[in-house]
Amino acid sequence: MLDSIEQIKSPRLRGAAAAGLAFTVVTFISGIVISAVNPKAKVNEVAAPSYLIGMACGAVFGLAYGKKRSDDSTQDRNKTQANNGKAKQDWRNFVVDRKVQESEEITSLYLKSEDKGNIPQFEAGQYITIKLDAPEQKQPVIRTYSISDYPNPCDYYRISIKRELAPKNTDAPTGLASNFMHDHIQTGAVIAIKPPIGQFILDKEKSLPVVLVSNGIGVTPFMSMVKACSRLNSKRTICFVHGARNGQ
Incomplete structure (x- = not known):
């Protein structure tokens, strides 16, 4: 009973x-x-x-x-x-499958899971957290980068990183993580990553026109959004405005 x-x-x-x-x-x-x-x-x-x-x-x-x-x-x-x-919060090792120099300042890393297992699907606009063991640093260096691509099905993450130089006429240092990845991270390197998170996302299913405005390296989440729309909702109208210092 x-x-x-x-x-x-x-x-x-x-x-x-x-x-x-x-x-x-x-x-x-x-x-x-x-x-x-x-x-x-x-x-x-x-x-x-x-x-x-x-x-x-x-x-x-x-x-x-x-x-x-x-x-x-x-x-x-x-x-x-x-x-x-x-x-969802556990670190997981990823391998740099490809390293592509997009311009003099920006390099993209294609990351695949080291264990060859499935990786979580993400929403266009989300970011991943990475952990780097940089030399002369007592603690791991933690950074977040927007995912700049939208593979479907999802079998890799791509992040596009701008080399952060020291501002002119200042004592400020160069970007620790960005320069380390540009200069020392090569194909085959292993990077610890947490799964994608973030609320800055685009509803791919809506049919309303969407306007995207970005500047500089801030373009990365919008690249993921545009690709998601083109692949999953190709009839949706997109107006994309981007500001850059030069054509590169």
Whole structure:
């Protein structure tokens, strides 16, 4: 009987069913006990106390059982969410499959999973987090880069990185991560990556025209959006405005 009650998803209905079961059982048992203790008792003298005892025990059992199952369900749900969240946040090694120099300042890295397993599909506009073991750095260097392509099906991530030079007439250093990847990361290098995340995404299914405006290296998430639209919603009108210092 309890197995059937456990199948009820609603905590309130489950508690009510448990209360009804407890009321029936306790009323029956208490009636037998009262009759055994006082064989000469009249029916109403047995029924009334049995009813009250059964009702009280049923209410207590129903509340306790319903709450317990609700707490168990909540714990199971929280545990599942925690495990899913942990899986999404875990670092995973990727190999640089290709390194392409797009211009004097920008280089693209094509990254594939080292374990050859499937990689999470992403929404156009999202970014990945990478971890670099740069020389003379006590701690790993953590950076985020927008995914600049939209392969479908997804079997690689591409990031396009601008070499960040030191601003003129300042003591500011050059970009640590960008210069390290331009100069030292080559094909075959292994980079730890977290799965794609980010809320700056484009709804690919809508038919409304979309206007994209970018400048400089800020173009990278929009490249992913444009490719996603062209492959999945080719009839959608796109107006893309981009600012650059030169044709490269």
